[in-house]
Amino acid sequence: MASFTSLAHPNIAMIKYWGNRDNTLRLPVNGSISMNLDGLFTRTTVNFSASFPAHKLTLNKRQILGPGLERVSYILNIVREMAGIKENAEVTTENNFPAGAGIASSAAAFAALALASSQAAGLNLKQDQLSRLARRGSGSASRSIPSGFVEWKMGQAEEDSYAISIAPPEHWDLTDCVAVVNAGHKKTGSTEGHALAGTSPLQNARVQDTARRLDICRQAILQKDFDALAHIIELDSDIMHSVMMTSNPPLMYWQPATLRVFQAVREWRASGLPVAYTVDAGANVHVITLREQSKMISKKLNELPGVKNVLTANVGGAARAA
Numbered sequence: 001m002a003s004f005t006s007l008a009h010p011n012i013a014m015i016k017y018w019g020n021r022d023n024t025l026r027l028p029v030n031g032s033i034s035m036n037l038d039g040l041f042t043r044t045t046v047n048f049s050a051s052f053p054a055h056k057l058t059l060n061k062r063q064i065l066g067p068g069l070e071r072v073s074y075i076l077n078i079v080r081e082m083a084g085i086k087e088n089a090e091v092t093t094e095n096n097f098p099a100g101a102g103i104a105s106s107a108a109a110f111a112a113l114a115l116a117s118s119q120a121a122g123l124n125l126k127q128d129q130l131s132r133l134a135r136r137g138s139g140s141a142s143r144s145i146p147s148g149f150v151e152w153k154m155g156q157a158e159e160d161s162y163a164i165s166i167a168p169p170e171h172w173d174l175t176d177c178v179a180v181v182n183a184g185h186k187k188t189g190s191t192e193g194h195a196l197a198g199t200s201p202l203q204n205a206r207v208q209d210t211a212r213r214l215d216i217c218r219q220a221i222l223q224k225d226f227d228a229l230a231h232i233i234e235l236d237s238d239i240m241h242s243v244m245m246t247s248n249p250p251l252m253y254w255q256p257a258t259l260r261v262f263q264a265v266r267e268w269r270a271s272g273l274p275v276a277y278t279v280d281a282g283a284n285v286h287v288i289t290l291r292e293q294s295k296m297i298s299k300k301l302n303e304l305p306g307v308k309n310v311l312t313a314n315v316g317g318a319a320r321a322a
């Protein structure tokens, strides 16, 4: 059986996914919108062979056992069943960005795995099927399958909960300047976090209002209206973190430097610069700006106390063969 190598980008959510209606199938309680991050990527090779005694996972040159291997095996087993094969797989994967620090490493990882494993098993899945398969590994991975600006429709069932591209990367020259304030591994992963979302008294209000925020965000992207985008993504990020902070047990991802970046971004915007912040399940701040301003913004971010370094990414393409 052939081996296949794929590449997928992480994505940054502009309207966040937080909470599942089905934790095993990873069916979300709300739709979400993101953009793929060019330049940051996961590259994954999958090889099925009758001579492998078990599935094997190597991440950044180190063999992974335990929960990491189990999560990957879950996807490999779904693929084997779809393809009607019994062979075990060797998965070799590499990231060019720090894992577990709010840069959605699981999104790129499971998007790349869905593509490489299905192709290596002889399947030629369509984009919606790939997005659904990636979703089973990590919800946000469904959004790293299509290109550019992407919306994951929550759907009514398993079959219609997948992501689609709403605009290609070249539609709008946005750049994500990721202010890294903490490159370590986060304390509570998002799988656990989704399961806690419903314990916050604020989650219902967040979910009830999501269709409105999705409409505003989608329109802002389609019309390239930076000001409208800035307001809605900051609101959405703040609402999700309010749910996190008020869940039981509470989750506090922000650090003092996170707040310093928020304040600087708001001051810069008030002075006329196109900047807006958003934060996933970590302390790092994704500062969205226009590509032509990104060098200057990146330099300003680097000068803020507590910012260790700044990664920059333009809008990225779809998961693909590599």
Ligand code: PMV
Pocket: 012, 013, 015, 016, 017, 018, 032, 104, 106, 107, 138, 139, 140, 141, 190, 191, 194, 279, 280, 281
């Ligand atoms: O795909 P997961 O289970 O890692 O969840 C991602 C959750 C957030 O990054 C906080 C929000 C999002 O929509 O990406």
